[in-house]
Amino acid sequence: MTDYFTYLEEEHISPGVLNGIRDYRKQFPPDETAAVPPRYFYYGKEVWEQAAHALLAGENLLLAGAKATGKNVLAENLAAVFGRPVWNVSLHINTDASSLLGTDTFQNGEVVFRPGPVCQCASAGGFCILDEINMARNEALAVLHSLLDFRKSIQIPGYGPIKIHEASRFIATMNYGYAGTREVNEALSSRFMVLQMPEIESENLEKLLEKEFPSLRKEYRKQFTALFLDIRSKCRSGELTEKVLDLRGLIGALRMIEGGLEVYPALHMGITGKTPDPYEQSLVRDIISSRFSAKTDPGKLFDL
Template sequence: MTAHYDLPQQISDLLDENKRTTDNLSELIRPGGYMPPNADLLIDAISALSMGKNILLKGPTGAGKTKFAETLSSLFHQPMYSVNCSVDLDAESLIGFKTLAYEGEKQVIEFVPGPVMNSMANGTFLYIDEINMAKPETLPLINGVLDYRRTITNPFTNEIVTANKGFGVIAAINEGYVGTVPLNEALKNRFVVIDVPYIEGEQLKSLIKSNTRLQDERMIDLFVSLSADLVQAAFQGKLSEDAASIRAILDACDLSSIIPPQRAVQRAIAAKLDEEREQEFIMSLAETLF
């Protein structure tokens, strides 16, 4: 395989089936990093990035997509510029903007680069969060950045910019949420899709231990059970996916190191939901468990 990056030795070993072990997988992930439910998820993402392909992390809210992107950035020893998409995202938010500056006493117009231009110039990762929240007419600005050309014509300076070695794109998407729009085929075809499921079982237990103040084994096991129940209820349509957010579970675990667990669940999970029926369902689960 021809690498797009000068890969750290540990990553090279992970991509080599003859050298791959459970130990070198677990050693790669720093405490607090994203530990995938299975090794293939990490290997596939690393493989795609190492060949210069863009990856699209697709999964429910709170599943750990941003943490996954941060972990990949760390593994590649690559800084990462971020874009948080919304309906207000425009060319200036992506590319940069012009402003007045001074050279001595002379007033000049200066271009201030945005995250796309900065990541291209520095040869680093670009993370585009909630990419399907952006207006459909905005993202085609960077189509050339996302394909084999790795170039863009700066609309503010007319300069043609080519990305330096090491540049790569990681995007994340939550499907079916209010305010999102389907990605057009031209954009979607520029990505390799990595499905990111909820973390469960031993992986979640390890994550709680490393990312929260809660260290009581019995209590951690109960929160792991609660998370499994919430994921199952969301899958069955009894709850919105927001209710099963791993981020919310971690918040509840943190709080429960100080306040009673049922109150922690109420503050961190149930109270975030709009429907009273869903809140009552969650608190009923919490009451049964705790």
């Protein structure tokens, strides 16, 4: 865990927040065998402190924001730093109460209750990440109301109540722009502290790329950062749709370039190909060609 706190100290997170997290971990000792290290670090002091304060106060957290703002990355970082096991629940239009809470099943010739991910998390003191909460129907999510408010329990018909562990927290994410999303009703949103996620800044994006690709030369790290920001600017102005604004795609392309694939094919696979529209594809190709030459040697991007 030392690495996590070192990282937070390097981000200049306030000592009060760090001490609060340490006290929480003393009260609820983490099970290191169940810990899932996050794939990436989230960079952003103000966001980190606001999110941590909400969880330390015993609140649940709703991370709302545009694409590529790091909602899931932050959620997994919080679970790792607080030392809690994670249950990831991907929500969709067909999500119902049984897929969240559990259902009946046969075991040793008798009917027993098989808990779903929400009940498992609530009982074990984990962090439950409700991914894309505004894709699920409000009537399906209504079963969570008593878990998320002051009652901290839920009644399972035929089996009695399940009390939530004091260490448990629920972190929901949502994107306003995805197809199939809907409004989250007031009853549900009132049970969360809502944190509007800002777009990643160039400085923090460079930190992310440096952490992920330590051998990537500084001048190229700046070029890839600028490329992402150029695409984001075009998306915000309406010249491109957000289909091509894909930070995961950029990082995946860099991994392929590090493995020896040419720059253009890698970026076209990671970014350009995310839209089926030929006109958009041509615009993205123009942006890429303004930052990189077709003759760029992938081997020269990295210090070997």
